[in-house]
Amino acid sequence: MSGVWPRGRTGTMPGVLSMRSNHAGFQGSVKTSANDFIVTEIDTLGRLLSESTAKTPRALGDTPAAPESCYPQSPCRSCPEPLELRREEVLGPFNSPSHAPVEGLSPAKGSTEHVAGTAPEGGHHEVGTLDSLLDESVNELLNQFACNIKDWWDSEHDPAAHPTEFSLGPVLDKRNRADLHSAIRQKFPFLMTVTKNNEIIVKANTDYKQLCQLVSEEEAFDFLKFLDAKLENSKFSFKPDGNKEHRKAVHHFVSQKFGKLVETKSFSVTDLNGQQNVAIIVRFREKSLSRKRPAADCQEKQDIYTGFTLRKENLETLEAISYLSSELGVLPSDFSYTGIKDKKAITYQAMVVKKVTPERLKEIGSTIEKKGMKVYNIHSVCQHLRLGQLKGNHFDIIVRDLKPQSNDFSADLKERISEAIENVKTKGFVNYFGPQRFGHGQNVQTDQIGLALLNEEMVKAVKLFFTPEDTDDPVNQAKRYFLQSDDAKGTLAMLPEFKVREKMLLRALNRYGLHHEGCTRGWLSIPHSMRIFYVHAYCSKIWNEAASFRFLTYGSKVMEGDLVLSEDNVGENSSLNDRVVLPMVGHSIKYPNNKVGQWYHERLAKDGLQTCSFRVSALQLNTPGCYRNILKYIHNLSYHFLEDNEKAIKTEEDSHLNESKASLLLSFDLDPSCYATVCLREIMKCEL
Template identity: 25%
Template sequence: MDSETWEELLQHGGMVSFMNESKGFQGSLKDSAEDFVVNEIDLDGNVIKLEEDETGSRFDYSGCSYLRVLRADTQTSSGPEAVKKAEVEEECAGERTSVLLEQIEESLFKAELKDLISEEAIKQVETYAQTLEGDDKVDDVKSKGVMIDIPDAEAFLRRHLPDVSAAPEISAQVTKLFRSACHHAMKTRWPWIKTTTVDGKFIKAEKDAIFDEISELLVKDDLEKLQLFAVTTRRMNQKKCQEGVDAASSFVLIGQNADRACRTKIHQCISRCLPFFRSTTETKRSAGEEGGASAIRVERKEMKHIKSSELNKKNERRGTRPQKFKIEDGGYWYTAFVLRKEHVEHLEAISRLADALQVPPSYFSYHGTKDKVGITTQLFAVRGVKGERLAGISNKISRIRIGKISTSSYAQPLSLGHLLGNRFQIRIREISAKREVVEGAVGELGRSGFFNYFGSQRVGRYSADHLMPHRVGASMMRGDFETALKTLLYGQGDNKEKCRQAIDFYYETKNISKALKMLPRGSRVQEIVLKALQRNGHEAHLEAIKALPHGIRSLHLQSYQSFVFNCMVSLRMRKFGRQAVEGDLVWSSERMADRKRRLELLSECADGSGKRRKLDGGSFVGQEEDEDGVVESKNHAEGTDTAENKRIKTLTKEDIASGSYGIQDVILPLPGRSVIYPDNEMKEEYRKLLAQDDVDFQDPTAKLGPFASQCPGGYRQVVEYIKSWDLLLSFNLPKSCYATSAIREMMKECV
C-alpha cells in the first residue's frame, strides 16, 4: 500500500468514502446533551424510556421475552428435604474449612523469617540490603535485585503444625497465604526493599522506589539515622525488637532543621511509604531541650496481621461485602432497572453505581455501551441487590437517574448485543446550507443508506503523532508492548496537556512516584499502568498492559479491528463501487431471513412511543451477534471451519448474473485467525493493510502477540439503512450502527 493512501486512511479513521453523491452541508453537532438523545430498543421492540416522574419507580418486566423470572418455589429434583440436608452439610464443611484456614493463617503470620525461608536465601537478601544502606547511588547490578526460591508451604505445616493437614481443595489458598507471609516478614525486616512474586515460584527482592522519595526529603545524616534505626528494629513484634536494646534506640529523631512544610511532607511520606513506622512531631518541651527546634520522632509500630475472616466480617457489618444471593440451581438472582445518564462515560456510570451500592462493577450487566456525550437511556441488571436499595439511590448520583426497578428477581444477567437497536434524536445547529440542500441530503440518506463505518468513538480521532486507540491495538496485536504502552500513556485522558507533562517527566526521570502526583484527576489508565511499572520494573511492559481491566484491553484490540474494517469498506468502494461482485461474501439465505425479520420489527418502532410490539411467533433474538453487530467467529482453535463460517456464502458469476444480490447484502470480515476473506482482490487488500502493522492473520505460521488469540474475528454489514425516521432527525438504527456515520453521510464531513 502506498504511503499516501495509508496516511489518508489514518487521518480519517479509514472513513474516506460516501454511499451517495448528494451535496453536503456544515453544522454543529452535540453542542449540548439535549442535542444527542439515545434510547435503547429491546428485543421485543420496546423503546426504553425513563420520564422525570418515574425516578425510583417499580416496574413489572414479566412480559419480556429475554428475562427469565426467578420463581420463589424453585427446587431441585432431589426434593426440599434433600436440599435442606445438603445445605446443612455444605455449611458445616465450609465452617470446618474456614477454621482450618484461620489456624494456618495465624501460624504463618506469627512465624519468624527464618521459619519461612531458608538461611541461604536470608543471607542473599541481607547481602543485597547492605549494598543499599548508606549508598545513594545504585548501579545496574544492584538495581536488578536478587531472586530467592519460595519454599514449599506443606513443609512448613509439617514442621510447625503437624496435626493440621491441608486438604487438596484448599492447597491453593494455603500456598497463597504462605507467599503473603513471606512478603510480610521480608518487608518487616528490610523496609527499603520491595518484594514481588515471579511465576509463583520465586520472590524477587529489589530496591524500593520509596527509598528515593524519602532521600529527597531528608539530609544525608537524617537518612543514615533512619536507615540504621530500620536495621536495628527488624522484627514485627515490638517487644522482641527491644530485648537487649536501651530505650533510646526504640525511636529516632530526624528533621530537626526542617521547617513546618517540609516536616508535613516527611510525615506524609512515612505514612504512605513505610507502613511499619509511625511519625510524630516533638516540640522542644517534649524533647526536653530548652530552645531546641521541633523534630520528627520515628518509631516502629506493631503490625498486626488482620485475618481474612475478620476482614470479611468487618466488611459485612459495613455493608461492603455482598450477601449470599445464590439460587438453588447454582446461579444468581438479578434485579433489572432503567438507567438514564447525561454526559457521563459508560464505565464511569457503572463505577458510580458500584460505589453507591458497595458492590463490584462486575455485578452490573447491560445490552450495550452508550456514548458519553448526550442523554442515553438503557436497561441494566445488577446481581444480588434488592429493588429497595436501588430506589434509595435513584436520584442521589450526579447526572444519573434510576427507575422502573423490577418488582421480581431474574435468573440471568443481561447479555451484550441482545437488543434490537437504538432510537436517536439528534439536533444539528447552525446549519449553513439552504433548506432544499438539507432536505435533499436527508432524502438521499434515507434512500441509499450509509456505509456502516465504526465511528470515531471507536477508532479515535486523528492526531499527528498517531496516538489513536487503534494504534495501541495494532502494537498489542504484533506483540510490541513497549510501543503500545507509550501510545496508551500519551493518548488517554481528557486533560491531555497535563497528562503529557506527567508522562514526559516519567520517561525523562523514571521517577514514578512524582509522575503519579503530577497526573490530573481522572487519569485512571495512566495511574494503573505506572503503578504496575512501579511494582514490576520499568521494562515490564507486558505486565503493565495485563494490569489494565479486561474491558480496556479489549476496546483497544477491537479498535484496531474496527479501523481495518473501515479501511476495507473504503478501499472496496474505490475498487468495485456500489454493487456486489464475484467473490464477495454474503450471509446464507437462512441468516438473511433472520436479519430481515429483525429490521421489520425495528421499523415498527416508528414513533418511539415505547409501546410493546411483537411479530407473530415472538421476537427475533440475534444471539450470535455481539453489541457491535459483529457475528464473531467462535471456537477459533478450529481454524476457519466454524459454524459461523458455514453460514456464509461466496458469490459466484451465476449469483451476480441473477441480479439477486446487491451492496446491501455484502459483508466484510473483521480480521482474525478464524475468518474467511473475500475471494477477490479484497483479500490482497487485507493482506497489504495488515502488513503495514506487521500483522498477518492469513498465514497460520505467522508470529503474533499473545493478545491476538483473543481476536478470532467476525463479520459486519458493509451498508446499513435508517429505519423509520422523520425530518426532525429522530430515527431508529440497528444495534452497533453509529449515528455519527449516518450524519457524516448526510453532511459529507466528519462528525
C-alpha cells in the same frame, strides 16, 4: 461538533473514507450541546429505555436485519457464515445442520427418562448459570475453544497442532467453581473440567469421542448431559439396537468408564412404528446421587444481579462504569451492558450490576447525579447482559447552523437537505464504525493501542495509554507526570478515584516494573473486556478502510468473489447487494476472493501483522473475527426544520430557511452496532 471539519483532523474516523451516495449535502453543527444528541436503546421487546420502559414497541423496518456482530463474538455461535459469491451464484447456506427425526420411547412410570435426542431437564438453567458466572469475553473465548475442539475432531487435521486446554483463570469461591464445572459440562458434554490451584482448566473429553465410535454423536452428547445432571430417579435410554454384539460393546464401555456412577440393562421396547426391539437403559446407582450437593443450597448462594436503566450525559460508557464501580465498591467487570454509547450526548441504556442489591443502587442516586448520571427502572434480574442484546437504538438529533456546501449555489437549502435525507433513506449508508469507537478527539486513538498489543509491544501500549490530552485537568496532569518520570506510585496519588483502569494498571507497574514483563502484568491487571476493547478498535479501523476500498473499487454492486449472507439469515425482501459483508479481521474468518481480499493481506502486512494469529496468549486475548454488513438503512425516519429558537416550521410551502437561525431535527432508529454519526456523515457529506 462542527460538520465542516477538514478530513484527517483528530477526532474524525481514521483515514479518508468513501461514501455511498453522490448528492451535494450541506453543512451544520452537530452535538453543540448534549441535548442536541439523545440516544435511547430499544430493548429486545422493542421498547424505548428512557425513564420508563413502558413505551410502545418499535419495529426496525420491514426488512429483517441481518445478525449483527458486536465484538467479542464467535462466528460459530451467532454470526452467520457468509457465502462466497461465485459465477454460478450458488447461494445455499454453508454447513447447514440436518437432524434426522429421533425415535421416542415412553418413560417408565414414576421416573424421568431421557431418550437419546432429547435434553435432560435443567439444561437451560445450567446454560444460564454459565452465562452469569463468566465474564462476557471469557464466555466467548470458551465457546470458540469448544468450536475448535469439535472442528478438529471432525477434520483430518492433527489436534496436537492446536491448544488442547483453555484456562478460565483462578476462581477462588468454591461454590462458583462447582457451578462452573457443572454448567460447562452441561453446555459442552464433549469437554471436561479440572481444578488446579483454584484455576479451572477446560479440556477435550476423550470419553465423548470414544463413545461416538459406538453410538451417534447426538446420543453421546445427551448421555453425558444426563450423567452430569444427576437427577434423582432419572434414566437414560440409548436408541433401540437389534445388534447384540454392538449392545454388548456399549454395555462394556459404559461400565468401564462410568460403572461407579451408573448401571446398565437391556430391555425390550416398542418403537414408534410398533416394532419390538431392544434398548439399553442407564440408571444411577443410589449411592452415587447421595454425594451431590442439594440444589437448594446452590440456589441460596447464587450471586445478586440488579438491572437498571442508566441515563448519562457527557460521559463515555466505560467512564460511567468507573464512577459507578467506585461508588458501589465493586469491580468494573461486575457491570454488563449491551453496547457502548456516545460521550457527547444524553444516552439511555440498559445495565446490570453484579453483587449489588436494588436498595444499595438507589442509595447512590444523589451522588452520581453530580457526575451526570441517573438510574431508573431498578429491579432484580437473574443474570448479566450480553453485548448486542438489544433491538437497536433510537436517535433524536438537532443539526444547527445549517448552511449549503461552500461551492453549492444551485438550489435552496431546504431542498438540498430534503434531497440528502431522502437519498440516504432510500440507498442506505456505508456501515462504518463511528469516531467514538476510536476515542473521539483524543491525541492517541484506541486503535493505535490495539495495534501495539497485537504486535506484543507492551511498553509502547502503556505509553500510548497514558498519553495526555491538551488540557490541564488533574487526570492529564497525572498522565503527563508519568510519561516524564516513570513514577507509577507518584502518579497513583495524583489520579482521581474514578480512574479505575488507570489505577489498576499503575499498581501493577509499581509492583512489577515498567519493562516488557511488568507492562504485560499491568495489562493483565485490568478486566479482559477492557483489554480486548483496544484490539477491537484496531480491527474496526481495518474494517472501515476495507469498506472504503470496496466502494472505491466496485461501488455498491455485488461482485464475483464477494462474501454474502444467505437468504436464511437476512429475510426474503433483502436484495443481493444488501447481503454483502466484509470480515472483521481475526483467526477464524475467510476473506473475499477478489481485489478486496488481496487488499486485506497487504494492509495487515503494512502494520507488521502479515503472520498475526490474532491471539495474544500473554494477555489472554483471542480474536476469532466475524462479518459485518457493508450497507445499512435508517428505520422510522422523520424530520422537520426549526427556526427562531427551535420553533418548528409548519408548512412545506414556507420561504427559504434563514441560514443564521435554521436547525434540523432528525428522529430515526438504527440496528445494533450502527453509528448515527456515520449516517449523518453520509447525509451531510462532511466529516463529523
